[in-house]
Amino acid sequence: MTLHGLLQIALFFGVLLLVTKPLGLYMARVYKGRPPGLSVVLGPLERDIYHLCGMRSEEEMAWKRYAQSLLLFSAFGMAVLYVLLRCQQDLPLNPRHFGSLAPDLAFNTAASYVSNTNWQAYAGESTMSHLSQMAGLTAQDFMSSAATMGALMALIRGLVRRGTTTVGNFWVDLVRSILYILLPLAMVSSLMLISQGAVQSLTGSVFVQWLQPRHGNQPVQDSDGQADRQEGFGASQQVLALGPAATQVIARDLGTSGGGFFSANSAHPFESPTPLSDLLLLLLQTVVAAGLTYTYGKMVGDTRRGWAILSVMLVVLSVGAAITYQAESAGNPRILDLGVDLSITDQQPGGNMEGKEIRFGVAQTALVATATTATSTGAPNGMQDSLSPLGGLVPLVMMQSGEVILGGIGSGLSGMIVLVIIAVFISGLMVGRTPEYLGKKLEPYEIKMASVAILVMPIATLVATAFVLMTETGRDAIANPGPHGLTEVLYGFTSMANNNGSAFGGLNADSLLYNVSGALVMLLGRFWTTIPILALAGSFAAKKIVHISEGALPTHMPLFAVWLMIVTVVVSAMSFFPALALGPIAEHLLMTD
């Protein structure tokens, strides 16, 4: 670790904390229907959208109707995306003449984007037409994240309201999230990203003469048949893939979805060209999730509750980032004997540089690896598969927390509120009092729904990992030998079940087996948790406020924050420790032996 590295990490947390309150306040006003400023311009557009959809924006929905709208919207979105990917060959804006996607890959990709996962079993720059990238993938980055912001709003309204059946209007939450929050932020920040050097054009590619002409010594790797054609290109010229990348990069980070325009994601210099662009993208992944904790506090009438939740998230995140940073700084002991200099100085980044970019170095790469898995974004700026064993363990644990350490925008805080319910319930059992949160009694129905929401993720992850590992196709997809191979598969399904989308990229996951099982896991991971969360919203909304009994655990105090942190860690640690012991922990012991 170096002073520069620690300062960069501190700078990120500092800016994030500064932005939390103003953005949170703004969002609270948006969802109350009084967005300041922008409504002058966008208000008429908002009303036109409602009019064209033939709906009344004043209509209040019960939780079941809210859930139906959300599911229908997601189902249609998935169908449209599937058709787009299956037909891209015959559609415009395809300058490099890519073919349409195979059915299983298109199904996997559509499930992936509509569940806000952005798991990519394809390489962006050699698979997707510009139309698919924009109207398919970029659009879903907005829509899938706005849908879960809506579900969060329903849950908060449920907690605030009393004796009613309704939790808001899904369409209104959806449209407002996009029009007043995501889209304006995206417009401004994509221009900032482009100013740093991210590409944004409709051209397919540019041909460049190599400065040193290629000759026989240059190693050529084998790549099943495709090699010859590409070889012909590469022999005389370098082909620079271009496209509307910046707008997609911004949308996927802001929407915490994470699908790269290019295969290398944020490691690609055309996606994140400078250390400043890296910090910008990192902030975009986190500001909305952090701001929503303030919005939450504001809406329930006690901002201390929002800060209590945010402090739990940020403490876990900073501990995770520190562990990753330390592990990556240490470098790979196995190459030390080969005459390699791993030291960290002002002249070289040092440490474990396999899979990392010089401009980011170890500190920024470690921070992003942690934060992009703690939020459900999954857009790392290096190769997760080449992280040191402990450096790779941290991102796994971040996801296995259920994506509640900031998490996805909307889904992260919803998940954390579910954990709050569990924490209140357990503490209530310990002191022998009826558990209540915000004056609402927690009864068997709420605990059931909270358990359903929490349990689906570890079950889906572990069952799918075990199932795939029992098949030969499943094992053949593994790239690295030993415990690391197990980690690749475990990481893959952890990422999909938690709607993160990052990968240990060595895993060759574009096969019928992975595409179909992965798609099911992603859909389960998203919608099997969203429905019980909306059920909780409905059930809370119907409850009366009870008199807060003395001796109940106050949920805005540091004591509760610590308790919540323990519950969060224990819930995930109990489910995943055995698997982690066989994967990254075993590898760490092997490596340092």
Add this chain to the structure above:
Amino acid sequence: MKDQIRPALTMVLLLTVLTGLTYPLTVTGLAQVFFPDQANGSLILREGKVVGSRLIGQYFDKPEYFWSRPSATAPFPYNAAASGGSNLGPTNPVLIDAVKTRVAALRTADPGNALPIPVDLVTASGSGLDPHISPAAALYQAKRVARARGLDENSVLTLVSKHTEGRQFGLLGEPRVNVLMLNLALDALTAEPVSR
């Protein structure tokens, strides 16, 4: 449920047009007006010809050029139409062997140089297109390049320090040297006496 079908379908289509076409196309238009250089790939032009991008590295293995970092793109290194890293884990013997081969290649090209090799010069970057090496990696190669070009080592070192970028705002990221820009400058330096 039935009365939600129309809003659901219309909403998907309207929001697709708004976020999937209007937003990216508007930004493309603005970018082409305000940041045309960056938006089109930060291309380097020499005598009207595109010789590369300031952001995308190229492959070098001749002694008279500074070498870039190893690249794991398929089917050949620095394939800017198929980015990606090696995805080799730290305990994978393939990684250890690859590092051994790279160390040997650097030693063969510069037999007199027994200094330890900066780690970034023997490990593959994340994108496979990293345009930079560390200043240490450039200094390690300076003697070899000077010898191969018949240049004074100091003039090469001057060129390296001219092409060394510090941390952004003195804080962010790591100091670095853009290999393609440095090699272009080297070629220009060597070509000068001839062209005059």
